Amino acid sequence: MTTTSDGSRKELLTNVLLPVAHEDDALATARALEPYDPDHVTALHVVETTQGAPDKTPVEQSRTVAAESYDAVRTVFPDADEHTAYGQDIAETIFDAVEAVDATAIAYRPRDGNRILRFLSGDLTITLVTDAPVPVVALPRRGSRD
Template sequence: MAQTPNDSSRDLLSHVLVPVAHEDDARTTATSLEPYRPTEVTALHVVEKGEGVPDKTPVEQSEEAATEAYAAFRTVFPDANDHTVYARDVVEAIFEAADEVDASAIAYRSRRGNRLVKFLSGDRSLKLVTQANRPVIALPEANTD
């Protein structure tokens, strides 16, 4: 019988999908995840597309940011997979990527922002934890001591 994301017998950390935004975020997120020792890890970078409006950044610049983020992530998880997607809705793209790579869970580190920024962005963290079809792990701040 194939396991589904909702199969409670599946190890939570067997294959963790980790969204990363840029190089520093990737390094910090990987450091936060490392103590939990997941079996397999896939770093995900979502290139935000405008769909009829100008993109936030040129695609080439976004792809370069993804490459740098993956390299930073691999300083902590050398065998990590990477997965890049192009989408307008970042949270939906994370869910779709989790399905594509058959992730057992999604692990993320909340990005700081004031209430206005969260309101305007639709508070992605809230959507991530309330609409996922698999476990979502909110990582604590990395201890940089």
């Protein structure tokens, strides 16, 4: 059980927000979360947008990636909800989704990458664990190949 900033108490895994990047990541992340038996899961796919330039991927391709990701999560959590969000800042978009779906925690698998790559990309992990409005659960990467 977790005590929130307003003094109320919530179960940590009541509604877990599960950010996923693509189908393989979604399946691996859902499988990593499965042993912890969350009450409910909301899969989140963030479509990164850019200001004043074409988006990184076409809208239809982004929708397809999101749908494949949600289907993969539902192989592990059949009742999982889905939430697609659009934004320039991935971490801020995840934080906005926490509020939108009333998540009690964020669960994610840290992505591979060396220190320089993480530094250049802004290291989403550091932002998640230091600035999130709810507890963040870093799932183990055992057996991961991505």
